[in-house]
Amino acid sequence: MRLLDRNDTSLMIALVASALVIFQKPLHVLIEAAHGVELRYNIDLLPGLVVLVGALAFHEYGRRQQARAVAERAAGDVAQERGDSGPADEAPPPLPPPPIRWPAGRTPEPDTTRIVHPRRQGTDPTTPPGGRAR
Numbered sequence: 292m293r294l295l296d297r298n299d300t301s302l303m304i305a306l307v308a309s310a311l312v313i314f315q316k317p318l319h320v321l322i323e324a325a326h327g328v329e330l331r332y333n334i335d336l337l338p339g340l341v342v343l344v345g346a347l348a349f350h351e352y353g354r355r356q357q358a359r360a361v362a363e364r365a366a367g368d369v370a371q372e373r374g375d376s377g378p379a380d381e382a383p384p385p386l387p388p389p390p391i392r393w394p395a396g397r398t399p400e401p402d403t404t405r406i407v408h409p410r411r412q413g414t415d416p417t418t419p420p421g422g423r424a425r
Contacts, residue, residue: 311318325336 328334329336
């Protein structure tokens, strides 16, 4: 189960913005330290960090698109191999019941085993079911 889907981008932006507002004072110490390093060594850390985060986000977006395309292609291949155009998560038909097996040493003998019809045993074929004559 995913906590956030791709449809929740506005929620993600609000979550990041609220985290920045909440942790503004504790992060202020780190920002001041980074600013001191920028002034001391005459470099720009924040623009480099923004470029790095942007490149990482673009890279992750591309990887997700590629993984989604591979998954859809694999699902199409499986459906084509099965020979149907239905959904890939369709359940297969149920298996038939297993054959009846007698326990070892308890098999009935073929000459003593016979099926007897209860209505036809020693009665007249014209007798209706229940045994009463009309």
